[in-house]
Amino acid sequence: MPVEVGLWRIDTVAERIRPGSMPLESRLEQLILDDPEILGSKLLLIGNQVPTRYGKFADVLGLDLEGNIHILELKRDKTPRDVVAQILDYATxxxxxxxxxxxxIFTVNHPAVxxxxxxxxxxxxxxxxxxxNGTHSLTVVASDTDTATERIVMYLNQSYGVPINIxxxxxxxxxxxEYLARTWVVDEASAVKSPSASRTSGTRASWNGRDWYVAFGEGRDRHWDDAKRFGFVSAGGGEWYSRTLKSLPEGARVFVHVPQRGYVGVGVVEGPAQPADDAVLSLGGQQQPFRSLPVTASYSHGDSESGDVGEYIVPVRWLHTVPLESAVWRQGMFANQNSACKLRSKFTIEEVSKAFGLTEESL
Known part of the structure; x- marks a missing residue:
């Protein structure tokens, strides 16, 4: 059962302020919509009064940082049986x-965003x-609850592993x-979390089979001006960095991102990754060893007995590049620490293509 919250006003003596009933339960829903952090965790609200395929309307749907769905249902004047049955129905x-x-769902509820x-x-x-939506959780939100609702929720959570709480x-x-104090009926430390979804019904963003993300670590060991001029991307300094770069297939389209700066180029992979000492690039129809090129960075990480720390070079035919100072970045674009990975972010692909003036015909 939830821990009772006590509130005292202290002037010359401590005077307890007794809890009362919130004037309107609908007001609680508006407070959540105005500031979702009132729920205790950061959520992006993707919709409220969301129609389900069964003709009902879910009060609030939220998304957390990991992409998990939170279903929030206000108790209002529903009976214990109704509120629990309803939120379980939404979960299905x-x-x-x-x-x-x-x-x-987000677009329908936020058409201008x-x-x-x-x-x-x-x-x-x-x-x-x-x-x-790899996992989801169910939360009944109430300004007061009866013992029957609390018993049902605790039974489902603790005995049957249903990710439901109040x-x-x-x-x-x-x-x-006016003040609000928040408590959970099932202690968060012991509350059951929804298991990862075993289905493969599209919870993961689809991949078009062609586009890849490449992180180009501009610095002392490599320079974007070299890559732009001679047609390549590179990574190294350890097996973790070069391993993903080696996975780039010939013919892949790469969107190249310089960390902390933005996207600087889009090109097509023309060959497998090779150690810098062995790599050969095609320039003006001539094959030239990479080490013979007048590059400005070292593309070297020294000798080590702890594994492959060399720089690896992947030849790229550029479709469009920009100088580092003109890198393209918009909040929400994809970026991570992998040297290369499949690019599933449609938003990133579309926005970078638009900024570079690329069309399907030019690609």
Whole structure:
């Protein structure tokens, strides 16, 4: 059962402020919509009063940083049986939602806002994870609850592993000031979390089979001006860095990102990754060893007995490049620490292509 919250006003003596009933339960829903952090965790609200495929309307749907769905249902004047049955019914619908479905719900509820930008703004610049709705959780939100509802929820959570809980808000009024205190019925430390989805029904963003992300670490060991001029991307300094670069297939289209700067080029891979000492690039129809080129960086990481730390070179035919100072970046674009990975972010592909003036015909 939830821990009771006590509130005292201290003047010359401590005077307890007794909890009361919130004037309107609908007001609690508006407070959540105005500031989702009232729920205790950061959420991007993707919709409220969202129609389900079964003719009902879910009160609030939220998304957390990991891309998991939070179903929030206000108790209002429902009976214990009704509120629990209703949120479980919503869960049967939510578990079927794929990546595109989540994006569509957000777009319907926020037609003037781009989903990827809203996610990044909400979560301090973090890009949308590849998987949306890998897991979900159910929360009954109430200004007061009866013991029957609490018993049912605790039974489902603790005995059968259903990821359901009750967030209880106590309402206090002290003169012209109003206060809310938040407690969970099932202790968060022991609450069951929804297991990862075993289905493959589209919770992960689809990949077009062609586009890859490449991180080009501009610095002492490599320079973007060299890569732009001679047609290559590179990575090295350890097996972790070169391993993913080696996975780039010939013919792949690469979107090249310089960390902390933005996207600087789009090109097509023309050969496998090779150690810098062995790599050969085609320049003006002539094959030239990479080490013979007048590059400005070392593309070397010294000798080591702890594994392959050499720089690896991948030849690229550029479709479009820009100088480092003209790098393209918008909040919500994809970026991570891998030297290369499949690029599933449609938002990134579209925005970079638009900024570079690339069309399907030119690609």
């Amino acid at each position: 619908w939510v578990q079927e939602l794929g990546n595109d479905d989540i994006r569509d 781009l989903f990827d930008e809203a996610f990044a703004e909400r979560f301090d610049g973090a890009p949308v994870p590849d998987e949306l 967030m209880k808000f106590q309402y206090f009024r002290d003169g012209d000031h």
